[in-house]
Amino acid sequence: MNPRTLRNVAKTVFTKQMFQQLRLAAISHAKAEPGICPACDYDGRFSPFGMPVRTGVMCPKCWSLxxxxxxxxxxxxxxxxxxxxxxxxxxxxxxxxxxxxxxxxxxxxxxxxxxxxxxxxxxxxxxxxxxxxxxxxxxxxxxxxxxxxxxxxxxxxxxxxxxxxxxxxxxxxxxxxxxxxxxxxxxxxxxxxxxxxxxxxxxxxxxxxxxxxxxxxxxxxxxxxxxxxxxxxxxxxxxxxxxx
Ligand SMILES: [Zn+2]
CATH class of the missing domain: 3.40.50.150 (Vaccinia Virus protein VP39)
Structure with a gap:
């Protein structure tokens, strides 16, 4: 495979993976169960975090995991x-x-x-x-x-x-x-x-x-x-x- 083709393949894979992760993040946020943050008393839905994405794990107020x-x-x-x-x-x-x-x-x-x-x-x-x-x-x-x-x-x-x-x-x-x-x-x-x-x-x-x-x-x-x-x-x- 010549370098240009390799670059194009890498670019496509990277873009696809990024897109998939963003899509998963959006879906997982919509499905996340609400909870309470004992660090800041936030009460609500938690944000996705990590790569690969984990659902409902980050407090959106204090950023606790x-x-x-x-x-x-x-x-x-x-x-x-x-x-x-x-x-x-x-x-x-x-x-x-x-x-x-x-x-x-x-x-x-x-x-x-x-x-x-x-x-x-x-x-x-x-x-x-x-x-x-x-x-x-x-x-x-x-x-x-x-x-x-x-x-x-x-x-x-x-x-x-x-x-x-x-x-x-x-x-x-x-x-x-x-x-x-x-x-x-x-x-x-x-x-x-x-x-x-x-x-x-x-x-x-x-x-x-x-x-x-x-x-x-x-x-x-x-x-x-x-x-x-x-x-x-x-x-x-x-x-x-x-x-x-
Ligand atoms: Zn918090």
Whole structure:
């Protein structure tokens, strides 16, 4: 096939796929069941999001996805302590910021490693903070990108006794062992093997051992079947909380 033909084929496929995705987004929005957003109290139909498109998953008011709404629900139900605590939120989830501040933490800072919109810039593998200086670290969907054992040890170091880490990540509960392969370094390979171009592993159920090995005691929060419908959550998703 000559380069021009190849270009034309690629163009047609790309346009067709884009059109199909937009069409699916419109259909799925029309069919989406209404729900309530625990992060911002929006009540109505949720928007489609993702590629491929997922139906009724994004709050159109605060842009929360399922995982931020599960976090917000746990906070609203008092399952996560906020008041009076010194908190660092890595890779801030802005849809829950308002809710966290309403619970009156002692301090709340968002750390962004890239860009200028965070309050601080901390390297989670080498946290530039003294030992025993925080009460809560929120690090959702970060561990699957990095040297997780180093980061967990660092978070343990900077937490005060009784302090907690909140972490969520993609997990295949049916796998007893975490899948990682350091020879897969290119974005296409990582996307195929680990589900996203910049992920370096897929956690199995043994992720709990990694969190405990850092010194934490572990608890897990999820929501019931009716919550998943009412708040448009992802069935089976969990919040892992390690306590120092
Ligand atoms: Zn919302």
């Amino acid at each position: 399922e995982r931020q709404r599960l976090l917000a629900l746990a906070m609203k139900r008092g399952e996560i302590e906020i008041a009076g605590r010194d908190i660092i939120h890595f890779a801030g989830e802005y849809s829950v910021t308002h809710l966290i501040l309403s619970k009156q933490p002692s301090s709340y800072k968002i750390s962004e490693y890239e860009g200028d919109h965070g309050d601080v810039r901390l390297d989670i593998e080498h946290i530039d903070l003294p030992d025993n200086s925080l009460d809560l670290v929120i690090a959702n969907h970060i561990l699957e990108h990095i040297d997780d054992r180093t980061a967990l040890a660092e978070i343990y170091r900077v937490l005060r006794p009784g302090g907690e880490i909140i972490c969520m990540f993609p997990i295949i509960e049916g796998w007893s062992e975490t899948y990682e392969n350091s020879s897969i370094t290119d974005p296409v390979g990582r996307d195929m093997h680990f589900g996203q171009w910049d992920h370096v592993r897929y956690y199995g159920s043994d992720v709990r051992d990694r969190i405990r090995e850092a010194g934490f005691t572990l608890r897990e929060i999820t929501a019931g079947p009716e919550d998943f419908l009412r708040y448009r959550l992802s069935r089976g998703e969990k919040i892992f909380i390690g306590r120092k």
